[in-house]
Amino acid sequence: MASATSSIPAVYTPSQKSSSSSSKSSSYEAYAPRTSKQLSRLARIAALTAGPTAPPPTKQNASTFPTLSEAMSPPPPATTQSQTTVGPKNSNNDLIEATLAQTYATADHLTSLIKHSTSLRLALRASINITEDLSKRHSELLRHSSELSAAAERLQAEETMLTQHAEEIGMPLKHYDAVDRIGILVGVLFKDGGRTVVRGLAKLKVDNDDFAEVLGKIDDAVDFFGNECGGKEVLELHGGKDAQHSSGSLEYYRRAIVLQEATLFLIQEAVVDRIKQTSSDVQAVLKLPRVPIAADKLEASLVYTRFHGISSRSNMLLTIVRKRLHRSESYGELLTLCRNTYCGARETLLRNTVRAHMDKLKDQHGLVGMTRLASVFLIRLCTVETALYLDFFGDSQKRQKSTSENQDGGEAVVMMRGDTKKKTANAPAAATLASQVMSEDGTYHDAEFQSHLSALCSALHRTVRRGLVSVADLDTLCQIVSVLREERGLANNSPTTMAAARAISTIIEDAQERLIFCANAALNKEVTRFRPTPSDLDYPAKLLGTSTTTPVGGTANTGNPSPTTPPVNASSESSGASNDAVQAQLRVYEAWFPPMRSVLRVLSKIFRVVEPRVFEDIALQSVQSCTKSLKEGSAVVLQKAGVIHADLFLVKHLLILREQLSPFDIQLRAVERQLDFSEAGKAVTRFLANRNRRLFSMSNENALVTLLREGVSVQESSVDSKRDLEDALRSACNDFIEHTSTTVAGSVFEFVEHCKQGSSAVGGGSLKDKPCMEGEYVKAVFTYTLDQLPEKLSEVTQQMSLYLENPATQSILLKPVIRKISRAMEDARRFIGESVDGEHSWNTELRAEVLKTMHDIESSVKNAALKLSSR
Incomplete structure (x- = not known):
């Protein structure tokens, strides 16, 4: 009993007390009995509840010690030994013994549970300690890792800085080495300390892959020695010669310039000289310019095939030059030289051929037909020339991209439309030409190339202008202007044919100028200076159709086709009713007074082919002259036929004139300005009489200013022909x-x-x-x-x-x-x-x-x- 009682406090060890206090929970020691009275009561309870003392564990029953799961399970029912007692006097003892046995078993079970709980708590505490130790070690590891990372970053920054310093220190040496090493590659040797330059054959070829890299190193050396080391300023200060070699940077700047010139000379030989040689070969083979090439064989001739053959290599070199235009002015000069050489060679090859074709078209088709065919030829020529120019000077990357897109688009359109296989096969070629012509880069806008196209297109202007001088027919001139306007509209649709559009515009201006001159001459002859014949004013016999004198028009229609002659066309071969209507209309037209007929005929012809302002000015003057001529004719009719016929003659023609002018939708208004010199004599007299003229005075009192202001005046008058x-x-x-x-x-x-x-x-x-x-x-x-x-x-x-x-x-x-x-x-x-x-x-x-x-x-x-x- 004592052992059982003493075993209970043993569960509450000091470690348990500390653990309980650390976890902020109530412990057994806080409520343990301390007074003697409490201890005596506890002893009595222990005495009453004490059972048989458990035997100490032996080797046999050690293996039967309950585990943690067994300790957590409810205790099995206590076994009692059945004793056969006889008589009622032993029943109480049996009950007490059974109770005691059960109590002992329960106490033993609780004791084992407490022991297992204690061991479990100890194991858990050990696990917690191990976890805390691992956490501390992990924190230390993180701290050491961050320190190592910071140290690594610091070392990396120091390494970058040191590398940069090393590069900065070695940069000048790199450029010095490049100048010394590249001289042999480009065929340049420096002797006598650089004062003598010897040129020889270059080991470096422009077709080599490292040519662009070598050129870049030379450009870097020129920039370094010229800008950063001040060699350029020193060289400019001394005028480029007789400068003292005060520093190595100046000398190496000179050498870099020489190397750059030598390298650019290699490109010049590969492009400029090649273009010149190709042009000379083509001229020798085709006997140009003595023998022109037929227009239908021009695109397939050596003029284009030879140049297409050298375009790829030239474009590669010119692309290198174009990308370095910002590095030096020498690249711009070289590119300009290449363009001028190319354009000069192309103009030499094509000039006589184009002129011969223009003359041939004029001889075969006349001036009107020649303008249309020649315009189409020039538009095609500009397109082909632009494609070839882009092969030389265009951006190949953009052109290839545009080519692929246009090919895909062209093939898609052909497939959608269900065209034949032949059209499908021609689609890539058409797309290629379109991509070349409509390239995204604006290379074809170069001034040199546009000047070259303008020179080729000037052949049309030369031929047409010579023909216009001898043309006096208004109908022919109107047809020429109409045809040229149509062709100019086609040329304006593409930016690559703007040169042809400009040439056609110039020809249109010349044709309009000639047309205006001829129209004014005709109006002046047929209206202003018109002298009517008796047949012109034979009214009313002229309206009755009984006039037997000279046909209508008299001398006023000289030099122009008679409007009274019906044209021979399909209408003259139609039915009799149609012929009667035409003849009736012609008779009405013949009955008109010749000046009015001339005015309406000329205005109707030039209405669509001259500028609106010019047309309105011509119409204003012609209407004034026509009105005056009608009044004069009315006076003649008055003398011959009487006042009623004279009035009706004037009313008839004025009504027709007003009606025929209404479709033109013109105002017929103008402001005429004239210089009035009526006061000039008095002003000159005052100027000569004035002794204080102040000719050099910058004020209104200057005598010259006064003379100009008072001597000449501008008189303005408003003219309104429609109102008149x-x-x-x-x-x-x-x-x-x-x-x-x-x-x-x-x-x-x-x-x-x-x-x-x-x-x-x-x-x-x-x-x-x-x-x-x-x-x-x-x-x-x-x-x-x-x-x-x-x-x-x-x-x-x-x-x-x-x-x-x-x-x-x-x-x-x-x-x-x-x-x-x-x-x-x-x-x-x-x-x-x-x-x-x-x-x-x-x-x-x-x-x-x-x-x-x-x-x-x-x-x-x-x-x-x-x-x-x-x-």
Whole structure:
């Protein structure tokens, strides 16, 4: 019992107490019994609950010591020995013994559990200690690793800095070594301390792969010795000669320059000399320029095949030069030399061939056909020349990229459209040419190459200009301008054919200049200086078709095809109705006054082929001259046929002129400026009389300034031909209305005028005293007017129908005549109403008869107007 009691406190060891206190949990020692009373009670409990003492473990039962899992499992039921007791006096002892046995078994089980828990706690504590130790070691490892990394980075930075310092220290030596070593490669030897330069054969070839690298080293040496070491400034300061060798950098700068020149000379030999030699060989083989090449064989001739053969190597070298343009001016000079040499060689090979082809086209097809064919030829020539130029000077990488893209696109389009195999096979070639022409780089915009293309295209300008000088036909000139404009539009579609477009534009300007000159000459001859013949003003016989004199136009159409001759075309071979319509239209056209016909013909021809401002200026002057000529012609018709025919002649032609000018949509306005020298004499006199002239004074008091300001003035005047035309037409219509009214009812107007004069006369007495108010006289006036009215109206309407084909126009002109006659009748009624019966033989019957006659006159005039408007 004592052993069991003593074994319980043994579970709570000091380590357990420290562990419990460290984990911040309550321990057994905090509540352990300490007083004597508590200890006595605990002893009594131990005595009551003590069971049989467990035997010490032996070797036999050591293996049966419960494990941790067995200790955690519930205890098995206690086994009791059945004792056969007899009698009720032993039952209590059996119960006590069973209870004690169970208590002992439970205590033993708890003891084993406590032991196993203690061992488990110790093992767990050992694991925690090991883990903490590993964590501390890991932290130390991380700290040492970071220190090592920082040290490694510091060492790497120091190594980089030292390497950079080493390179900076060795950089000058690198350039010195390069100058000394490369001299032999490019065939340059320096003797007498560099003062003597000996040139020989170069070991380095421009086709070698390391040529660009060697050239780069030379450029680096030139930059180093020239800029960083100041050799360039020193050399410029001493003028490039007689400089003291004060430093090695200056001497090596000179040597680097010599090496650079020698290297560029190798490129020059490989490109410039090769181009010259190829051009000479082609000229010798083809006997150029004495024998021109046929245009259809030009692209397949040696002129292109030989140059295509040397283009790849030349492009490689020129690409090297182009990439180094920023390094030195020598590269730019070399590239310019190559371009000029190339363009000169190409121009020498092609110039005579192009000119011969232009002359041949002119001889075979005439000037109009030649302009179209020659323009197409030049556009094609510019395209091919641009492709060849890009092979020499273009960017090969961009061109190859564009070629692949265009080939893919071209093949795709061909496949989508379902073209034949032949078209599919030709698609890559077309795509290649398109990629060359439409390359992304703007190499073909070089000034030298564009000048070369302009020189080739100038052959067209030379040939056409010589032909234009001898052309005076407006139709031919208009056709030339129209054809050239179409071809210029095609040339402007591609940036590679802008040279052809510029040449065509120059020819268009020359052709327009010639056209304007010929148009002005024709208008001046046929309008301004026109002298009409009797047949030109044979009206109305000319409208009736009974003129037997010279055909329309007279001398005004000299030098131009007669517009009266119907052209021989498909319309002349059509049906009879169509021929009749054409002949009727020609007769109408022939009836026009020649100056107006010339103006409309010339303006209609040049409207689409000259600039709008030029056309408007020509139209303004021609309309002014035509209006003046029509007025002069009207005066001649007045003398020959009478006033009505003269008025209708002027109205007819002015209406036609206004109608035909309306489609042109022009304003016909201008401001004319003229120098007025009327005050020049007085200004010169004041200048000579002024002794204080102050000729060198920079002010308004300078005598020269005063002379120029006061002596010459600018007079401006506004010219509006359209307004003048409208005024002339309005005046002609008013004259026709006035003259027609007088012709139809002249006696009535005369009677009304006498009555007005009599009534307005001062001190002249009453109107009834005038002789014009005699009743019989008034009756005779209106009776005569009524009798002559049908004949007069019929004559007027026939004349109007003869000159004016549109009934609406006739009605518009006749209505003012009717209104004027009606107003005259109203005035006559008013005057007749003032008469008194019994005086001057007036009575009611006579007045009624006169009023009835007046009513009949008005009715006849209105009926004639209605018949005219109903046509």
